[in-house]
Amino acid sequence: MKLLRHGPSGSEKPGMLCTDGTIRDLSGVVPDIAGEVLSDAGLARLASLDTAGLPVVALGTRLGPCVGGIGKMICIGLNYSDHAAETGAQVPPEPIIFMKATSAIVGPNDPIHIPRGSDKTDWEVELAFVIGKRAKYVPESEALAHVAGYAVANDVSERAFQTERSGQWTKGKSCDSFGPLGPxxxxxxxxxxxxxxxxxxxxxxxxxxxxxxxxxxYGVAFLVSYLSQFMTLHPGDVISTGTPPGVGMGMKTPRYLKPGDVVELGVEGLGHQRQDVVADA
Known part of the structure; x- marks a missing residue:
């Protein structure tokens, strides 16, 4: 299934993309794509629905982040060997973990806002996965059973905030609009x-x-197991797994986003995103 959330920011309703290309509203069936809805039983219930009688969502309706009730968004740094090489970094002996504030998470086609004082806002296409079942001290062999599903993420990053100012990467990763998720x-x-x-x-x-x-x-199964040794993962938690090479920071002459740019990205089988880049107010 392809599940989604549609409507104005902060008031999204649950929905489903059907095989005929229509989007059907699920708000009469479940309150959101969140919590117990992400469990195996919850997903099985949605899969059994006869969607023909559900309301059709109008074309052009805004899509929000594809999951609601996100407790935490965990990101993995330098998780592609070829990306680590382009940035001049060593492949880490254990996953690099940082958090992206949930206030950064937006819909897949919402604009990217260049924050005040930024001149190094960068792009990062990533595979994200969403936890569907509570995970604590999970062995790798059982890890994928705790995953509800997968989505496209853009780990937008302000490199000067991230690496040139003291402290953690989080402040360069958490600006408003820096977490497009979905469709x-x-x-x-x-x-x-x-x-x-x-x-x-x-x-x-x-x-x-x-x-x-x-x-x-570090693959998805390893990451579920690894993270669950340090913290409990709850339904709706999002883990973004790192980016392949080609980021602006890694170019011979670095290139960064500016107002007026258009970013498009996708992951095979998971859909695509499109973002206009604008200056923050």
Whole structure:
């Protein structure tokens, strides 16, 4: 299934993308794409629905982040060997973990706001996964059973805030609009192998990133298990798994986003995003 959330920011309703291309409203069935709805039982209930009688969502309706009630968004740094090489960094002996504030999370086609004082806002296409079942001290062999599904994420980053000012990466990752997520949550039964997906990103029509999750250092199953040793993962938590090479910071002459740019990105089988870049007020 491809689950989504539609409507104005802060007032999104649950929905489903049907095989005929229509979006059906699920607000009469579930309160949101969140919590227990993400469990195996909750997803099975949605899969059994006869969607023909559900209301059709009008074309052009805004899509919000594909999951609601996000308790935390955890990101993994330098998780592609080829991306680490382009930035001159070593592949880490354990995953680099940082948090992205949930206030940064927006819909897949909402604009990216360049924050005040920024001149190094960068792009990062990533595979994200969403937890569907509470995970604590989970062995890697059982890890994928805790995943509800997968989505496209853009880990937008302000590199000067991230690396040139003291403190943690979080402040360069958490500006408003720096977490486009969606367009939909693709349930795990539709993703045969999360380590065999192509990713791409374009700026103003020019391909910047073209990669594959095959080159991830730490795969999805490992990350679920690893993170669950340090913290409990709850339904709706989002983990963004790192980016392939081609970020602006890694270019021989670094290139960063500016107002008027258009960013497009996608992950194989998970849909695509489009963001206009604007200056923050």
């Amino acid at each position: 939909w949550l693709v349930t795990r039964d539709e993703v045969a192998d999360p380590q065999a997906l192509d990713l791409w990103l374009k700026v103003n029509g020019q391909t910047m990133q073209q990669g594959t999750t095959r080159t991830m250092v």
